[in-house]
Amino acid sequence: GAVVSQHPSWVICKSGTSVKIECRSLDFQATTMFWYRQFPKQSLMLMATSNEGSKATYEQGVEKDKFLINHASLTLSTLTVTSAHPEDSSFYICSARVPWATAGGPHEQFFGPGTRLTVL
Amino acid sequence: DAKTTQPTSMDCAEGRAANLPCNHSTISGNEYVYWYRQIHSQGPQYIIHGLKNNETNEMASLIITEDRKSSTLILPHATLRDTAVYYCIVETGTASKLTFGTGTRLQVTL
Secondary structure: OEEEEEEEEEEOOOOOOOEEEEEEEOOOOEEEEEEEEEEEOOEEEEEEEEEOOOOEEOOOOOOOOOOEEEEOOOOOEEEEOOOOOOOHEEEEEEEEEEEOOOOOOOOOOOEOOEEEEEOO | OOOEEEEOHHHEEEEEEEEEEEOOOOOOOOOOEEEEEHHHHHHHEEEEEEOOEEOOOOOOOOEEEOOOEEEEEEEEOOHHHOOOEEEEEEOOOOOOOOOOOOOEEEEEOO
């Protein structure tokens, strides 16, 4: 159980176009999902927290108008990179927080396989 | 400031135990220790977590010192497929996010 998928696994696009990445929790409902970005040989950097039915919470320095997040259902969150440029080329990873986390107790996150975006 | 300190890299022979240390000297009473790993070009994989007691599951064991200021992740019989970056993360149960540090790059060799 606790499987998270992402689509597409890789995408190449031209500068100025928009790209949508989907994150799905396959066997559980996730009210909270997270979007990370990882540049080569660096650690994961949290971009935003996606909450079902409400606006996403963005980390400092992340442009909310450039990275649009929609969490319209309990099993799907999408990240749209608008007007992509070469510097947006990166490995984008989503995760979902398990719903059986208890208040004050530990919570695990399960991660998708990642989407590699290359902007030409 | 980083909540954890891990060695940058470690080597381990296949079949031997891999012991990955993590220092978290400022950990507070309600913070858990989580371990994740990331195999190259994949999303991170949850391994184990603990609060005070030592924990074991099918993947690994987590040993937490009595003062909780450090911990060790043990892979009892490392295989080549265990080659990955291992992240030690300290967060409260109510934390809204996990913050990844630089991790330890474990290389398992023949």
